[in-house]
Amino acid sequence: xxxxxxxxxxxxxxxxxxxxxxxxxxxxxxxxxxxxxxxxxxxxxxxxxxxxxxxxxxxxxxxxxxxxxx
Numbered sequence: 001x002x003x004x005x006x007x008x009x010x011x012x013x014x015x016x017x018x019x020x021x022x023x024x025x026x027x028x029x030x031x032x033x034x035x036x037x038x039x040x041x042x043x044x045x046x047x048x049x050x051x052x053x054x055x056x057x058x059x060x061x062x063x064x065x066x067x068x069x070x
Contacts, residue, residue, distance in 0.1 A: 023067060024060075
């Protein structure tokens with residue numbers, strides 16, 4: 001591997017992490033945007049329970065697949 005390939009690889013990794021962080025922040029902002037004080041008691045009880053890690057991972061993978069299509 002020459003120096004140019006190494007620099008390109010590191011640059012891609014950094015850019016990918018920055019873009020993914022921005023995408024995640026955007027998804028969080030959009031999901032919190034629709035959550036106003038108009039929820040019913042049942043919806044509030046469900047929203048306060050934490051989601052399992054596996055479910056969050058699946059949702060993140062689906063979102064990334066959707067974003068990669070563009």
